[in-house]
Amino acid sequence: MSHLEDKISAPKPVQGSPEASGQLDDLLALMARLRADCPWDRKQSNHSLIPYAIEEAYELGEAVQSDDDEDIKSELGDVLLQVVFHCQMYAEQGRFDMSDVIRTLQEKLTRRHPHVFEAETLKDDAAVKVRWDEIKAEEQSAREARGKPKRRLDSLKAGSALMQAQEVQKQASKLGFDWEGVAGAFDKLDEEIAELKNELIDKTKENAKYNISTSNIKEIEKELGDCMFALVNVARKINLDAEAATLTCVHKFKSRFGYIEEQLAIAGKRLEDSDITEMDALWEAAKQHERLL
Template sequence: MSIVDNKIKAPAPVPGLPEISGQFEDLLALMARLRADCPWDKKQTNHSLIPYAIEEAYELGAAVQSDDDEDIKGELGDVLLQVVFHCQMYAEQGRFDISDVIATLQEKLVRRHPHVFEAETLKDDVAVRERWDEIKAEEKRARVARGKPQRRLDEVKAGSALMQAQDVQKQASKLGFDWEGISGAFDKLDEEVSELKAELANKSEADIKANIKEIEKELGDCMFALVNVARKLNLDAETATLTCVHKFKSRFGYIEEQLEAVGKRLEDSDITEMDILWEAAKCHERSP
């Protein structure tokens, strides 16, 4: 992990059984070894890892809520793995390495804390937050001055796909790009669902596999349109989806419990029996 003749060099893999030392350099060497010798790790790209980075961040949040030290250590490690994994691949591409990432973070932390490292005084956490936002705005102006284009929707916050979809729609609506009522959002949803159905109509498994990228785009359009409906109803799409996930898990748990009560496993049941129990779970939810 060094810069030689202005070229980035990725950490080199170390042969033999890795030592569990707790040292950062050894972790980087281990990641390099995995990239060299593991078929799955070798196959990954920075884009293919995006869902894993998002998933690990959510799992860390859940672990912190659980307050279990072993879970927290494991999930913090998984988040760190994503950082190390990405840096290894960018270093392999000759773009930057982990030391560049750390230096960038250090510079940012110093720059955004003038009340700690300079004479500036801020009286409380509210003032700190306001100053933080001012510095971020200054950084954005500096990026524009360097020639990086600044678009109106660049202000959309990072988050899950549903959160970003709702935020980008909200920002576009503020700029006048929106339907007046909910009917337009429903019409768009119907249109997108029809296009997805048309994309799948009379297609074999092989056809679907060969055209999976286009199908993915059509499915994304459907989900984006449904988020628009949620926004028009003043509902949060993320919360609505999480509520549904919780409801599904609860009903499926009911199915599992009822099967266990008669000495059966899920694997021994069929869809007809599960459907009957699913309806029973819905009735169970409504009962006092």
């Protein structure tokens, strides 16, 4: 049994100026100190850290692609920070600590590799994958026996919001919950955009247009999410990957904005010295430059 039966206590904060020892216990004590003495760290919650965990995972992926050891070490450390940060806060809540997380991982890895730790023999990586999925299914059955029923969309893998949205829609479509063609997806997108616009209008002012009131910012967020979800549905219906399409747009924007910065530098100017009119003209020039490449 886990020591969860005992009272969980958070690690004690390190005293003085800590040294980089490379030891996990010292890292946990450092995190405890940050939670105690840093205003930003102190105000965080497990939910507020979610975007940072996602961001760090993506940055690790980019570092691995770059194959730069210093970048990789730094980004692995940032991912580890998210684990340590979450464990510190859950320990403060008396729920579990780092040793419970490590123990759970060790048990899972041993359980899912019977071909390594038991007598099973699997001939190749494909067979290992099949057995892995079988063991995961057995684990799910055990969870259901503990009163945690599996719903059809609960097993989808986590990913970016766009990736999850497209996969949820794909699985729902397999179960018959979908429009026959793209027209229905476009109609839904138009509907959601109209609802977003309606929320953006400050109804307390006559002839107001897109005057955002902070009193309904949560509703605006919900409607914006509905618009994004509906647009992903359009991508799915025309067999495009929403994540890939968005990344293409991000890279395009970065490239064009970089062109603006370069052209301003040639003219002896900085971005801060320019205005929207000049930058917009250079943006159009960047688009023309792309066509020549």
